[in-house]
Amino acid sequence: MSSAGRLADSGLDIYQDGNIIRGRKVCIPDLFVGLEDLDEIPDEEGLGVDATRVPLVAEIVSPGKEAHRWDHIRKRRWYAQAGIPVYVVIDDFDDEGTGTVFSAPDPEKGTYATKTTVGYGTSVVIPDGPAKGLTIGEELTRA
Template identity: 40%
Template structure:
């Protein structure tokens, strides 16, 4: 992700060791080491906006290949899967 954003909570599951992708501070995984992000929208207006809009933009800019958004706060509940992002495109929702 860009240096402007860092999202801390979550679970990482991979087929390879995350150690090979760790940053110099031993914190996080740089975007090239992430193939898929599955985001579960958190409750609260601020969290919903962050998860639906801001993270979507940041993951696209970082070139994350697959972004799945599980959203139980859109009325009926939904799962949206976004693929093949263009890091240079405007990804406004």
């Protein structure tokens, strides 16, 4: 698992390609936010990071219907069932490109109560959860 950058003075870091563990299932997001010291939040078997300790995951959608279905439906359900507070999807292939922030998960239903979608070139602010107030700047979604 590699660090992609620190979130200033938060005790949190951004990671790439790490295993997020929920029960006996694993998901590997493109990015996730976790404690700077991941040794403090391992899963019971040491195979990755316990999903209950991950405040935010992000996926960048790859081309194709299957990738779209995977990131927009299957992973969204998986992350909501895991109780991950915020799920971000960056999608180059949705119209002119969109950034979507899902928040307020309902683990029993496998859904998120809140969805905010913006077109590329527009900033979006995480509305709630541990990453509340974090801005995904227009630089990340500029066409």
